Amino acid sequence: MLLYAQTPARRNRQVLADLIAVLLIAAAVKFALTVRDAIMRLAEPGRKVESSGDSLAHALTEAGDKASDVPLVGDLLKKPFRSAADAGTGLADAGQSLQDVVGQVATLATISLIVLPVAFVLLLWLPPRVRWIRRSATIRDLRDAPGGADLLALRALTGPVRPLSTIPTPAGGLADAWRRGDPQVIADLSEIALRRAGLKP
Incomplete structure (x- = not known):
């Protein structure tokens, strides 16, 4: 199977077209990954909220455990701390949810920004190349x-x-x-x- 023409002018055009196609695909992938990194920066507040919520829940749980050691009223004192710790856990969960949403948006944007340009380049570049390869094989068979x-x-x-x-x-x-x-x-x-x-x- 002959991938490139034997005459210099046509071969040079084919090589140039192949290089342009590869460069466009590489540029599309690089751009998509840059956009993904930019979108993922939006998850930073979610990470901070999750960290703060976890710290708050941990501190309140420890305070509740210490309050439970108080004689007679320990169990009564522990309940408000446990409720507050649950609220801290809910805050951490909200931060995690925000990160999940940002991650999904980043993934969808990356896939879209890669698939659409690459499909467009392949539709413009690949059919003429395949057609030439098939036609040149037919003509060589005819020649022989x-x-x-x-x-x-x-x-x-x-x-x-x-x-x-x-x-x-x-x-x-x-x-x-x-x-x-x-x-x-x-x-x-x-x-x-x-x-x-x-x-x-």
């Missing part, structure tokens, strides 16, 4: 088949006219010479068809 030079010459005759001006025109014209089986005209025309496809004769 018996009578393939005649078919390539016909292909050149039915294509753009400008390259045909480089061939010396025999009496009766190129089409007539091709019909008569003129070997030189057939060779020249098949060479044009191959070069047009980016292949060397």
